[in-house]
Amino acid sequence: MMFRIALVINPFAGLGGSVGLKGSDGLQTRSEALAKGATPRALERSCQAINVLRPYAAEISWLTAAGAMGESTLKKCGFEAEVVYQAQRADDSGAEDTQRAVQAFIEAKADLIVFAGGDGTARDVCAQLREQLPVVGIPAGVKIHSGVYAVTPTAAGRVLEQLIKGELTTLRSADVMDIDEDAFRQGTVKARRYGEMQVPGELEYMQAVKMGGKESDELVLTDIADDIIESMRPDALYIMGSGSTVAAVMEQLNLPNTLLGVDVIRNQELLAQDVTASELEDLLSQHSEKYLVITLIGGQGHIFGRGNQQLSPRVIREIGRDNIRLLATKTKLKALSGRPLRVDTGDPGLDHELSGFIAVTTGYHDQTMVAVKAVD
Structure with missing residues (x-):
């Protein structure tokens, strides 16, 4: 046939x-x-x-x-x-x-x-x-x-x-x-x-419709923000990804935030706003210690490849998997109904490198282990 x-x-x-x-x-x-x-x-x-x-x-x-x-x-x-x-x-x-x-x-x-x-x-x-x-x-x-x-x-x-x-x-x-x-x-x-x-109708391979909107549980977001801020190291570069969960961190720092873009901070001060991939690469090359603070897309579970292409494979590799700080409320994780988190960087090799279990900050001194999976 x-x-x-x-x-x-x-x-x-x-x-x-x-x-x-x-x-x-x-x-x-x-x-x-x-x-x-x-x-x-x-x-x-x-x-x-x-x-x-x-x-x-x-x-x-x-x-x-x-x-x-x-x-x-x-x-x-x-x-x-x-x-x-x-x-x-x-x-x-x-x-x-x-x-x-x-x-x-x-x-x-x-x-x-x-x-x-x-x-x-x-x-x-x-x-x-x-x-x-x-x-x-x-x-x-x-x-x-x-x-x-x-x-x-x-x-x-x-x-x-x-x-x-x-x-x-x-x-x-x-x-x-x-x-x-x-x-x-x-x-x-x-x-x-x-x-x-x-x-x-194969849920393993077809994504769900994105769930939009700002997190309603402000107390939980504040707890997550406090945890991240407390852990920030002097002179280290922090790449702040898009989304309302990361925006809560910026709000707690009293810094302007690009809700649907990527900002950069150092010593809890804004260094660059709404940056491109090439601008990120330049900034990363100037700093020995760097971290990425991101959240996942509600309903889909994507970490990379949905609205944050500024975080290119080169940028992600330069930061390193161990220096990724993933934030999400337990409500957002529960909505995935047991599905793994997804990565779609455009580099299949990197997607596999990012796979495995990752700690997700879900509150103040509170983390949950969640699986990240590349789709073969």
Whole structure:
């Protein structure tokens, strides 16, 4: 049996993440990201997923869009494909091209659509597809709030592998979410549901919809903040990640905070605000002792790879696993229902290095051991 699998890639997905732009929607943001030295990552992440399927080449008939929207990636991975859509401007494709590609896939009788991008890409696919065909999303964007994405690119490949092998038979509806990027850059999360699509019902590999909002238990957050502040070492560099749990630490220090960005402090004073990956690398090279203070995404359990691409593999390796301080309330951990924490740095080797048990600060002098898992 031949599976007709369609692939569409947003080549510019995730472009703004490493340079602190918190999104990649729009030509202006794309241009700004490129001017700041950002490099596309969607093609590389797509390859991580597609390479899993090499043993099944004889069982797959690929449909795709021309050039960077899919054809180039499939060729790089050793697959032949039928090109059913060509963007008018191959080097500058946009949302309308994703939508037109999806429509071409439907007309070409695809069995399933695979797409690489972020929440904006999921919206574009959903706008044309709704629930006509099942989908698998390869996470490649900055914003990944939607439940239609696999937990990592490799996990997306594993989902497809199981489908081809006949191991997955059930489908479930997953919400397509997106946020207002302009509000996002000002520190406000305004999430909206745009519809739902059908995804394979394998919770091991498909992520949950992100749970948003500020922690309500202020006393617990204060206890966590007090514990971290008490442990801070003189002259050491502290990279403060995004999220309301880390924001509680900054608030306790009476320092300004970039809720959805990355800040840097030393001796409990603000050293740099809303930094990019390259700026972090420069700062880290100037300090012998450095730590990373981060939290996890509620509902998903992701530590890296969701909205904090400033924490690049190079940055994480420079800090070291032992110097990561992970914060979360027990309520947030309990909401994972026993699922492990996830890492999706874009570097599979680093993901495996980060795997294992990690101590999570859940209160004042209170820690919980939780498993971190890379998805093979």
